[in-house]
Structures are given as C-alpha cells and as structure tokens.
Amino acid sequence: MSSAKRLRARMAETGLVHVMAAHSPFSAMLAEEAGFDGVWASGFELSALYGLPDMSLISMTQHLDMLRAIAGRTRLPIVADIDTGYGNAINVIHAITEYERAGASAVVIEDKTFPKVTSLAAEGRQDLLRIEEFQGKIEAAISARSDPDFLVIARTEALIAGLGEVQALHRAHAYVEAGADMILIHSKSKTPCEIESFARAWTGTLPLVIVPNAYPDLDAKRVKMLGNIRMIIYGNYSIRAAATAMQETFRRIIADGGVQNVHKDILPVDEIFRIQKVEEVKAAEARFLR
Numbered sequence: 001m002s003s004a005k006r007l008r009a010r011m012a013e014t015g016l017v018h019v020m021a022a023h024s025p026f027s028a029m030l031a032e033e034a035g036f037d038g039v040w041a042s043g044f045e046l047s048a049l050y051g052l053p054d055m056s057l058i059s060m061t062q063h064l065d066m067l068r069a070i071a072g073r074t075r076l077p078i079v080a081d082i083d084t085g086y087g088n089a090i091n092v093i094h095a096i097t098e099y100e101r102a103g104a105s106a107v108v109i110e111d112k113t114f115p116k117v118t119s120l121a122a123e124g125r126q127d128l129l130r131i132e133e134f135q136g137k138i139e140a141a142i143s144a145r146s147d148p149d150f151l152v153i154a155r156t157e158a159l160i161a162g163l164g165e166v167q168a169l170h171r172a173h174a175y176v177e178a179g180a181d182m183i184l185i186h187s188k189s190k191t192p193c194e195i196e197s198f199a200r201a202w203t204g205t206l207p208l209v210i211v212p213n214a215y216p217d218l219d220a221k222r223v224k225m226l227g228n229i230r231m232i233i234y235g236n237y238s239i240r241a242a243a244t245a246m247q248e249t250f251r252r253i254i255a256d257g258g259v260q261n262v263h264k265d266i267l268p269v270d271e272i273f274r275i276q277k278v279e280e281v282k283a284a285e286a287r288f289l290r
C-alpha cells in the first residue's frame with residue numbers, strides 16, 4: 001500500500017489525523033515515536049533551520065533534499081508544504097512530479113503570489129493569486145500526480161490576507177471545483193473563533209485541514225465537534241520546541257561556565273544512539289565485517 005493510501009486510510013479510520021512539523025529526519029523520527037500519523041515538511045521550519053525567514057528563500061531543491069532524507073528514515077506519510085508551487089502551473093507540474101518521487105504522500109499548495117511572505121508575520125504582505133489562476137495550478141497538480149491516492153491540498157490564505165470569511169468560502173468552493181482533495185484554511189487570529197466560524201459555515205463536500213499555530217486553544221476535542229476537519233498540522237512546534245531547549249541549555253552552559261549542570265537535564269548520548277538505530281548497524285557489523 002502506498003504511503004498516500006495509508007494516510008487516506010488512517011483519516012477514514014480515525015476521522016482526524018495529527019501531523020507534526022519536521023525539519024529533519026531526526027525530528028520526523030521523534031514524531032513517529034511519539035505517535036503522530038504523519039509529518040509536515042514545513043517551509044517555515046526548514047527556512048528557520050537555515051536561519052532564514054520563510055519568504056520563498058530556500059529553493060525547491062533544498063526542500064526536496066530534506067524531504068527525501070526524511071522519507072528515508074520514517075515510515076510516516078509526509079505532507080509537503082510546497083508554498084505557492086514555485087511559480088505558475090507549469091512549475092507546479094514539475095514540483096508534483098519531483099515531490100511524489102521524493103516520497104511525499106500529499107502536498108499543500110497555497111493561493112499566494114510568489115515570492116510568498118510567511119503567514120503569521122504581523123503586517124506581512126499577503127497578495128493572493130486570481131482565483132482562476134490558482135484553479136489552473138490545482139488542476140495542473142492533479143493532472144501531474146501518478147498515484148491517484150496522492151493528496152493535493154488547496155490552501156487559502158484569504159483570512160490571513162484579511163479578506164474575510166465570505167471571500168475565504170468563495171475561494172475554497174472554487175478550489176473544490178478545480179478538483180482539490182482537501183481544503184486547508186489558515187488563520188492568524190489569536191483565538192479559534194475565526195476557524196470555528198469558517199468550519200461551521202463550510203458546506204463544501206471536501207474535508208478541511210487546519211494549522212493551529214496562532215490559536216493554540218483549538219484542541220482535538222473541539223476540532224472533532226466541528227465535524228468536518230480531518231487533519232491538524234502542528235505547523236511550527238518542532239522547531240520551536242528544539243529552539244526552546246537549545247536556548248535554555250546554551251544559556252545555562254555560559255552562565256555555569258561549563259556543562260557540569262546541564263548534562264543531566266538533556267538526553268544522554270545512549271538515547272541518541274537508540275534513535276539513530278545504532279543497534280542495527282552493530283548487528284550488520286557483526287554479520288558482515290570480516
């Protein structure tokens with residue numbers, strides 16, 4: 001069974017899948033161990049990993065290379081964040097071919113203009129594409145996939161751009177018409193009200209995807225009550241968690257003048273060995289090195 005088919009099956013079985021952001025194979029392996037249903041190859045996280053803002057600065061090749069590496073070390077389905085699709089519908093065709101081959105199970109493509117500005121930035125420049133043009137990009141994506149289970153998720157940034165619910169619903173319906181498999185509705189509102197209101201007003205046939213980065217109070221219990229959200233993407237929690245731990249540890253080492261105190265509060269090396277699956281390599285050594 002393809003990983004895309006597994007992702008669809010999991011969604012059908014549980015009604016709601018939990019997808020954790022990953023910026024590396026290691027973070028994806030931790031997400032798998034923790035019990036997530038999939039990983040989000042986040043543009044924000046990979047940009048941050050390179051020390052860059054999420055503004056179409058990292059290339060498709062950089063993102064693909066990381067996705068391929070992630071796919072090599074986890075069995076979890078990967079939802080790829082392809083931003084605006086790296087250009088027009090022709091770029092999208094190329095991107096879908098490459099992402100599918102690299103091991104993605106799904107892509108999320110957003111209706112902003114290239115180069116994009118990260119969604120959560122205060123007063124970010126948020127220009128949206130004409131609806132017809134974005135419909136063309138969705139149709140191009142659908143036509144380019146080879147596995148019919150590969151998911152094309154259309155993301156509208158209408159709420160992010162401040163255009164309101166009516167425009168967001170209008171765009172979402174247009175993207176259903178274009179053949180998308182799911183609709184991602186994004187919001188930077190600090191409370192879940194905007195997303196809950198959209199979900200209640202949504203009469204479209206397709207299920208919704210949300211990214212509760214700005215509105216952390218919308219937990220799975222509340223999401224399930226809305227009834228039409230099938231995927232939660234924890235969009236920047238991996239890099240934020242890693243950064244929290246590194247900041248704290250680095251500060252303490254400087255303050256303490258050494259590692260004598262922090263060493264007991266961070267993972268022992270043996271635990272890193274376990275996650276790296278050093279045992280497998282040792283077994284291969286015992287068998288093959290002569």
Ligand code: SPV
Nearest residue numbers: 042043044081119213235
């Ligand atoms: C990402 O993780 O790259 C996203 C989610 O697209 S957000 O940064 O909230 O736009």
Ligand code: MG
Nearest residue numbers: 042043044081
């Ligand atoms: Mg992104």
